[in-house]
Amino acid sequence: MESDLWRRCSISKIILVAVLLLVLLCRVICKASPINCTISNDPLPILHEFYKPGDLVIGGVVSQVLFIYNPFIFNKEPTQTLASEPIYFTPRIAYKATLHLHSTQHRFVPNFNCDNRNSLTALIGGSFSKISVNVATISSRFKDPQLTYGSFVATHAAKAGFPFLYQMVPNENQQYKGIVWLLKHFRWTWIGLFAVGDDRGDRFLRIMLPMLSQNGICYAFITRLPKDAYLNELIDLILLQWKAYEFATKEKANVFLVYGEPPSFLALRMLQFLAPFIEMPPQGKVWIVTSHWDFASISIQKIWDIQIFHGSISFATHSNQPLGFQSYIQMVRPGWDNADNFIHDFWEQAFSCSLKMLEEQEESQESCTGEEKLETLPGTLFEMDMTGHSYNVYNAVYAVAHALHAIFKSISKHKRVVQERRLAFQNVQPWQLHQFLRSVLFNNNAGDTVQFNENGELLVGFDITNWLMFPNGSMERVKVGSLDPQAPAGKELTINNNQIVWHRSFNQVPPISVCNDNCYPGYRKAKKEREEFCCYDCVPCPEGMTSHQKDMDACVKCPEDEFPNKHRNQCIPKVLTYLSYEEPLGIILSILSICFTMSTGLVLKIYMSYKDTPIVKANNRTLSYIILVSILLSFLCSLLFIGQPGKVTCILRQMIFGLVFSVALSSILAKTITVILAFMATKPGSRMRQWVGKSLANSILLSGSAIQAGICLVWLSTYPPFPDVDMHSLHEEIILECNEGSVTMFYCVFGYLDFLAIVSFLVAFLARKLPDNFNETKFIAFSLLVFCSVWVLFVPVYLSTKGKYMVAVEVFSILSSSVGLLGCIFLPKCYCIIFRPELNNKELLMRRKMKAEISVSVRGAHGL
Structure with missing residues (x-):
């Protein structure tokens, strides 16, 4: 009885640690966090950290702080003044944050644990590729299991270099196929492409462009988004976008496909603020965005209009709503833990108030009551539902908890003494967790199955989401379809057209995005010189040939027993003909x-x-x-x-x-x-x-x-x-x-x-x-x-x-x-x-004959 009680208590501690970390990460990742803005002379400060005691510690690296400081340059002496160029989600800080997790709490001594307590068991993070790679560079040295909840460019070399990395998102290549299927579903063949200007964007274009071409889809332009949102890059971006938008408007490109990550998306949203001044971007476009898309706003963006993104379609990692999550969010208050600086900063910036003492506040600031309601915040600043990234964190925490539970059960089979068993469990090394993580399989309380494939990628599909932006600043995401790579061929993509809400500027639904109008039956496509193959002229079918579908590349001959009708869009049976008695x-x-x-x-x-x-x-x-x-x-x-x-x-x-x-x-x-x-x-x-x-x-x-x-x-x-x-x-x-x-x-x-x-x-x-x-x-x-x-x-x-x-x-x-x-x-x-x-008389006949003979004889004599 005592051993069972101890076992339940020990497992409860593990689950408690996991749940506490889950709560922490869900609050800050669930599109709940505006980005804190801190000015610092330290190029790599770690001002936000949060620890909870426990037998085992699951570390988390989250990206939510905006630092403003001078960029690193080497052609002149460094300035001593504070800079004003922003860096969002700086991947370089991820190195230091990861080293902090491998140090004694509240002390930066990498690879040395002073009190031999609270050693790191697993690590969850980061939100996008660069941070995930930087974290993996450190964690792989310690053979720590890393569960990344954001995007990760899963190249072969990257997977080989990080064997202890687990992805809570499916392989990106599956998403690329889904994009092509979506474009073909709506027959959009003329699109604009936005891709982040780094190796990830290069890889995206290298894979995507041949796929588009093979499926009869062309691009009107390609614009590279800045990989980091520096001010000078934003200016260049705006100029490039202006040309791209102008071109796209003329070329009838009504669909924009965007590939990027949070820094790029935040930069793209800068266009909203500048739109009234430079008459851009044009209204009435369909934005198709990858699973990295995030409408989260920094505090200064919370009042910006986002109507241009109304009707956008995004691929999001499948998510669900765990039981009790809504109730918990409604109970969150800033005073629940004074050590949690994350929620303090979020509360102040979200509600534009201060939690500081009156003597520490600025005169223009109002005091927070601490009883403000999160549900009153706009959707771009905070969503009450669990989003894809938050759901990935939720599943990652439980995956680690189930792996630890499997280890505990394995130790229990061989250890008889309670104290020895407890000490053995506390001394579990991070690398021992891998064999249990690879084979983890469970159903979470939202009803979904969590399982990794042989490449350490979560076996999960994508939700196709339709974003609704309302004039009052509120936002709603509606699931209108899904992408299931494990589904039978031809049924991977499901779309409910009737559920999709398009931008109000479109007169026709679904919108049309083609280089030119369709070639109707009776005509064929003829390529235009020096233009993409999606741009073509419509030429009537020649005599004796037909085209019975739109946009046929070539006219076809009718069967021998049929002939084209007047419009050459249908074959009619020939009539049997011969010279008959009835005609x-x-x-x-x-x-x-x-x-x-x-x-x-x-x-x-x-x-x-x-x-x-x-x-x-x-x-x-x-x-x-x-x-x-x-x-x-x-x-x-x-x-x-x-x-x-x-x-x-x-x-x-x-x-x-x-x-x-x-x-x-x-x-x-x-x-x-x-x-x-x-x-x-x-x-x-x-x-x-x-x-x-x-x-x-x-x-x-x-x-x-x-x-x-x-x-x-x-x-x-x-x-x-x-x-x-x-x-x-x-x-x-x-x-x-x-x-x-x-x-x-x-x-x-x-x-x-x-x-x-x-x-x-x-x-x-x-x-x-x-x-x-x-x-x-x-x-x-x-x-x-x-x-x-x-x-x-x-x-x-x-x-x-x-x-x-x-x-x-x-x-x-x-x-x-x-x-x-x-x-x-x-x-x-x-x-x-x-x-x-x-005249029919013999005598008369003979007389006439004799006269004729005499006449002939006389003529003959004269001839002689």
Whole structure:
């Protein structure tokens, strides 16, 4: 019972020390502390220190005091007067503060403990990289665990040099990714960059700029913030900022990304004070700031307007509200411990009063009652909620306490005597704490898990905070999202757009920050010469291409079965097209084909009805029948070209067309040659009589048709026509057509028809003046002239048209040439048969023939 009681008391002492330090650090870090201003001739004074007795001591290095003194220069003799150039959060003082913690209390004797009591177990600090590094330089010599609650540039070399450093903040690189995701979320591609002018800023830009470029984000300007807020640097900063703001306003950069630490931010806030005098900075900008951002004010800044930062978005280390923290803050009073100079200075500057005795006060100062309410202070001076840095301190203290508790439990397993166990626990060396800190894992009373990774970084995410600045000086931070690096890919960043309050100057929410307006669908981006890739012109998509999204880098072709619409922002399915029976053109050609077929049938009927009359019997009646049947079939053949192409129709249409016309032309050639031979055979002693007869005509007909049939057979056996789809000839249509297969054979068929037509025309032209019955050779010559003219014109017209109109041209040519043959050869004879029957007389025919022969003989005699 006694040992358990002692153990609980010992652990209580540890927790008491941790909580007391927690209270101290939370009060001074929780954006609660304006910065004390002290004038001193000592360049490195330590005027503020606070100790509480205990078995074990956890040291803390906090940055809250502003010293004004001469900067160190070596080109002239040091001045003996006080200077007026401010240094905020001087990292150099961190060296001395750390050495103080390794000395006897209230005495500066580094590395020597006079009374061997209250030895340092762990150290918490500092608030930003430079101080953390300076503290680590000293603490690493003593192998003291250091838990930094602010930023720390975690380079590989830095981690190797400080193996006993633990970060209560996540790795900065995770924050960089979150910034890029945030910019992409709101589609901000044109931003201004502010980075502290030292190696941290260099590293930030070295990492950030490629990430921005890879994600399509450009910067309008880069401005370097002063690493220390000296007066001359502030003047240079103001001049630089004025140019940057002016440029940014012209270039439509509505988003400013700021990377810096408390000194830089305090310098940036100086612009607020000067804004009314130099007309800067412009209103209506979105400030995106890293987790180091702090709106804490020094006392002279507490009345400054901060409306330009209204609607800012910051990445803050995740924080929560421990139970009882609000109640404790409301109970804090300056008289709780007279040794605490931190809270005394804060109280006086925050409430503009004095806690000194009346005789020590200045005449203009009022006395503090000590009962002032912290909740009445503006948010830039004091926040009632626990902030990210304070929460880091809170977790750091408890991490050390849990590590000590683990050590105590480990000692208890091996020590039986209470006194020995107590002495062993008091003699724990700082370096022994590391193995327990590395494996620490617990849930704090705010419900969050505290655990370090293998690099000594806290496994925690970021809160995305929206800052609301009110005209009365009050301030509120609203959590609008989070960044969780451990979340599944694509879900690391969550943003609630509806919760974000933007600056009042924006007419559109969320604001737009682009170099130029978007290129809408139907256009593509074209880079401007000598400018960033985010600045571009919008060029319409070329013919046949589309862009269906905003800001596309290139237009794309539609699929083969689709085409761009009028605005070229969408692909529309192409329409299947062919010369059909349902459309007007197909209907007209079909009607003409049927009408001409019926007309040919009527002529054939007339010929058959008057087959024994002299006109019909003259010039080989059988050949006339064959020509009429061929013409009739040619009219019907045109119907094969109308309708959806199929395998059978594609083969038949060209074959039948070629064979039918070759038969017709061969018959005409046979008829013409027969006329010539018959005339020559009438001369006395002519040997041509043996050639006159049906055998010659049949031979000409069969041979002329057989050659064409042979060409068609070769065509069919090699590469015959087949149904095909043409997706490219017409912009908006898919053509269903017959692919001719072998183009050579196609032109061979047409070429042979042209050969027959030309030969027949020449023979008929030579025989046009012979005394033929009713001058049939003249009609044949004229019909062949029409036939050749049609097919000569067919070639250029056919090649210049596409789709169904190409087929229509061929159908029209077939009909036209067939009509030419029918009309020129047979209509005159039909006219005589029907309307001039008196001319269809054998005796009259013979008399006219004899007169013609005598006339020819006389002309021949005169010729001799």
